[in-house]
Amino acid sequence: MREEYCRQIIESLPYAIIITDQQGRIEEINAQTALLFGYSQQELHDKKIDILIPERFCEQHHKDLDSQNDCPPPRQAELGRNLFGLTKEGDEFPVRINLSLLENNGNNKILTTIIDMSEQSDIVRELKRVKKELNDFVDVASHDLKAPLRGIRQLSSWIEEDITDFASDNTKNNLALMMQRTARLERYLKDLIIYSRISHVLDDAQNINIKALVLSVFDLQSPPKEVSIVCEETLPEITTFITPLETVFSHLINNAIKHKNKGQLTINVSSQEYPTHYSFSVKDNGPGILERNHEYVFDLFKTIKPRDEVEGSGMGLSIIRKLLDSLNCVISVSSDGKNGSCFTFTWPKR
Structure with a gap:
């Protein structure tokens, strides 16, 4: 009864099951193998399992069988993933073997x-294929859109110089708005390119002083005089x-300043x-973020304030989340919506 029960289980499995002796001769197969x-079962009985494997993989398979016989219990092994099976008709197909x-x-x-x-x-x-097409599209779009945007910006600058002495305030305001x-469109384009290429941003690991890195990033923002930054002594020196x-x-940091x-x-x-990672926090005493917007702020193109009040593409936090996701890291925000906000993210140790 027990043997019949096991046979029914094996027959119901959606993948091939083959039982061989220690020399690799087939004794039993299930229906999925056939x-x-x-x-058929009769065609494979007492045949070497090599009949189901392309010749170029047979030598390695014999080594795997010997390894199974020699290693101590429990004796299980998943073989390499770049393997192929061979059908009766001589067709090959990719397989995973255990x-x-x-x-x-x-x-x-x-x-x-x-x-x-x-x-x-x-x-x-x-x-x-889709990823390549998207990358190709981004390359073309960035090239074809950057040039006309730069042209519009340059023309606007020349017009501003030409009309500065006689244009009405309304005209000047409209030109400034344009x-x-x-x-803003240039920033959109820049951030879209960054977002689409998140998986390619990993470079060679370097020894980094986090305090020096943060201060350098802060200086590059050209912050106004009323903005200052404090780096805690806990900031480490890491290789990443x-x-x-x-x-x-x-x-x-740019988000806090904006x-x-x-x-x-x-x-x-x-x-x-922590044993497996670092946790970094960037806290400010700005206006804060209402709790109902804590997840919303990480969505693409989402801004809490109108873009005419706060310039930005609405992609900064989305870029951060996607980048951290690619490294199996997380980011969260805490704020009561009145007394500043704190963004905390994890970062892996090497």
């Missing part, structure tokens, strides 16, 4: 599990990828160290 490879040793009073068997990876491989190829909107970390700090109230703004940067 369907996948095109052989070997397990079944011990039975010296009459040991090898249980081979074979999963058809054709669909997954097709999906991966399609994703690569230049402002052109500059400088470009993505610099990008995160740059957007968080949304500041009138009066003094203080930005505080601190950190904590």
